[in-house]
Amino acid sequence: MAKRGDTLLLGTRKGLFLFDRKGGDWRLAGVSFLGIPISYAMIDQRTGVLWAGQDHGHWGAKLSRSRDRGKTWEEVPAPKYPEGEVIKNSMMSVDPKAPEKPATLRYIWCISPGGNDEPNRLYIGTEPGGLFVSEDGGDAWTLNRPLWDHPSRLAGQWFGGGRDHAGIHSIIVDPHDSRRILVGVSCAGTFETTDGGKSWTVRNNGLKSSFLPEPNPEVGHDPHLVVMCPGNTKHLWQQNHCGIWKSDDDGRSWVQVSEKDGPANFGFAVAVDENDPKQAWVAPAVSDECRVAVNGALCLSRTTDGGRTWRALREGLPQEQCYDVVFRHCLDKAGEALAFGTTTGNVYYSNDCGDHWKCLGNHFPLVYSLRFA
Amino acid sequence: MARVAFTRHLHRFFPALAQTPIVQVDAANVAELIRQLDARYPGLAGYLCDEGGSLRRHVNVFVNATPIRDRQGLTDALDEASTVHIMQALSGG
Numbered sequence: 001m002a003k004r005g006d007t008l009l010l011g012t013r014k015g016l017f018l019f020d021r022k023g024g025d026w027r028l029a030g031v032s033f034l035g036i037p038i039s040y041a042m043i044d045q046r047t048g049v050l051w052a053g054q055d056h057g058h059w060g061a062k063l064s065r066s067r068d069r070g071k072t073w074e075e076v077p078a079p080k081y082p083e084g085e086v087i088k089n090s091m092m093s094v095d096p097k098a099p100e101k102p103a104t105l106r107y108i109w110c111i112s113p114g115g116n117d118e119p120n121r122l123y124i125g126t127e128p129g130g131l132f133v134s135e136d137g138g139d140a141w142t143l144n145r146p147l148w149d150h151p152s153r154l155a156g157q158w159f160g161g162g163r164d165h166a167g168i169h170s171i172i173v174d175p176h177d178s179r180r181i182l183v184g185v186s187c188a189g190t191f192e193t194t195d196g197g198k199s200w201t202v203r204n205n206g207l208k209s210s211f212l213p214e215p216n217p218e219v220g221h222d223p224h225l226v227v228m229c230p231g232n233t234k235h236l237w238q239q240n241h242c243g244i245w246k247s248d249d250d251g252r253s254w255v256q257v258s259e260k261d262g263p264a265n266f267g268f269a270v271a272v273d274e275n276d277p278k279q280a281w282v283a284p285a286v287s288d289e290c291r292v293a294v295n296g297a298l299c300l301s302r303t304t305d306g307g308r309t310w311r312a313l314r315e316g317l318p319q320e321q322c323y324d325v326v327f328r329h330c331l332d333k334a335g336e337a338l339a340f341g342t343t344t345g346n347v348y349y350s351n352d353c354g355d356h357w358k359c360l361g362n363h364f365p366l367v368y369s370l371r372f373a
Numbered sequence: 374m375a376r377v378a379f380t381r382h383l384h385r386f387f388p389a390l391a392q393t394p395i396v397q398v399d400a401a402n403v404a405e406l407i408r409q410l411d412a413r414y415p416g417l418a419g420y421l422c423d424e425g426g427s428l429r430r431h432v433n434v435f436v437n438a439t440p441i442r443d444r445q446g447l448t449d450a451l452d453e454a455s456t457v458h459i460m461q462a463l464s465g466g
Contacts, residue, residue: 058382058431058461059420075386075416080424104423 004045004372005334007069008349008360010341011038011369016052018070019360024351026360030070040329043069043373044113044122050373051138053108053124061108063124065138079105079124079132079141085148087128087166090159092187103128107163110329112171115178123181125168129158131183133197144197152188152202152219161187161222161241162328169328170226174233182251184226184238188219192251203251209242211288224268225328235277239270239328244282246307257307263294264301264310269331269340278306281313281333281354283326283340292323300331300340300354316357317348327368334372341367374399375406375455382461387414403434404447406457421459422447431462 008019008026015034019026037055044051050066052073063078086100107127114121124132124141130148132141152158158166163186170184179196182203189204208215209222222241229235236247243258243265258265263284273279281302285291293299297319299312324342331340339349339360347360347367374397384391396413400406404426411418421432428434428444435441435458441449451457 056420058429059386060423060429062419078419083425102423102425102427104425104427 005337007043007373008339009041009043009050009369009371009373010347010364010367011041011052011329011371012341012345012365012367013037014365016041016070017364018050025358026349032066032070032073033064038368039108040110040369042111042113042369042371045373046113046116046119047137049137051111051122053111055107055368061105061126063108063111063138076138077140078108079126079130079143081105081130082143085143088153088156088158090156092159093156096156103130105130106165107167109163109167109169110171112173115173115175118178121178123171123173125171125183127160127163127167128165129153129167129185129188131168131171131197146193146198147183147191147200150191150200157217157219158185158188159220162224170223172226172228172236174228175230176233180233182226182228182236184223186224186241187222189221190223190226190236190238190251203247204254205252206247206254206256207240207242207245208256209240211241225270227270227272229272229275229277231275232277235272237270237272237280239267239282241266241288244270244280244307246280248277248306255307257303259301259310262301262310263299263312264303266291267326268328269326271331271333271338273333274335276304279304280307281331281338283331284312285325291325293325296320296322298322298324298342298346300338302354313350313354313357315355316350316359329369329371330367332370332372337372339370339372341370343367374453375451375457377406377410377457377459380460383417383420383459386420387417389414400451402447402451403436403441403443403449403457406451407447433460433462434458435460 006021010017016032016038018030020029039053039055041052054062064073081103085103089096110125112123120137122134131144172182174180191200207221223238226238245254269283271281298317301310341347345364348357377396
């Protein structure tokens with residue numbers, strides 16, 4: 001199988017684009033689902049299977065897999081919420097007393113492989129908040145009930161942020177222990193299991209959410225994306241709605257490390273180095289109220305000291321009249337390679353950890369998902 | 374038998390529909406119609422309805438040129454003379 005970082009997948013509003021590495025650059029190798037929004041796409045490194053979640057405007061969320069890098073596709077049954085399940089109203093609902101809506105699959109937000117020791121296991125994070133598990137390579141999916149029935153969700157403490165309803169956008173399987181999984185839910189926060197999903201613990205301690213009447217609830221925070229340093233799994237980062245946070249103790253506590261006098265604060269995406277937990281990259285936007293590039297100039301920001309200091313990376317990126325924003329799944333890293341895609345269809349890549357950037361294209365559709373494989 | 378016509382937007386996912394512009398189905402109501410169509414074109418029900426069986430938000434079903442009344446239970450009745458159109462909203466962008 002190709003080395004991770006030799007393939008780039010772009011899931012966009014108008015289809016899936018697959019690129020192969022060609023020296024220091026990229027070559028288009030395939031286009032799939034042209035005209036169809038792709039919510040998330042990834043290649044399972046364990047099996048080489050390519051997965052794509054589609055967000056048909058009319059026909060609902062669909063799931064497909066390819067065993068030949070996108071030449072042919074097989075639609076598999078998408079996760080289904082069990083009959084009778086409902087989306088709980090919350091304090092943030094338009095009408096908390098309205099009848100609860102039936103829970104049905106609205107969006108496939110992320111797809112994640114299980115551990116290397118369980119090659120047939122996969123996970124899907126969805127709106128309205130269900131985590132689905134497959135034990136057979138994706139032929140069938142089952143709702144993880146312990147998370148769905150978490151007391152906080154049943155009490156109406158989950159709500160929509162980024163989507164109409166709560167959704168799971170981050171699924172992290174500890175590479176050293178496949179029973180340890182963290183999920184990020186907008187809005188609820190981060191949850192951890194250490195028993196393969198049988199029970200879940202809230203991991204939001206230390207977060208402050210200024211958009212809530214009470215900023216320190218146990219549940220109700222909005223991590224935009226949560227990532228783990230694969231080589232040092234005690235260390236986590238999250239780009240939160242209210243800044244950048246890190247944890248050095250398995251998520252048991254979070255510390256804010258947003259840049260005080262610089263652009264690294266609000267955003268959606270975050271990437272962490274594979275081995276050095278102090279190195280992370282974010283894609284700044286002005287603020288919650290104004291989601292565009294800071295000062296009309298596109299940059300990523302990098303820290304090499306755990307967030308104490310940040311450096312804006314601008315070489316090769318447009319510095320005038322630029323209003324791009326990078327969605328949460330649209331920044332990825334593989335070795336010294338970085339790449340990101342924006343809401344205005346621009347895609348940039350770097351071969352030196354972001355010191356210099358090249359443009360892959362300016363005319364892509366809106367980018368929802370950018371993953372190395 | 375009710376006569377069913379489909380939006381050509383579905384042909385991409387169900388190429389067999391392109392071969393048969395009008396499908397004849399014997400069904401007492403729209404829910405039964407969709408069940409029978411799904412048996413004939415596996416997976417079609419999931420494109421028209423969510424897993425709870427409700428018509429998807431941007432899908433329209435017309436019986437004799439009138440939008441169906443019951444988008445949740447699909448209980449609108451059909452008879453031998455019914456003409457059914459399965460369409461999608463003109464959204465995109």
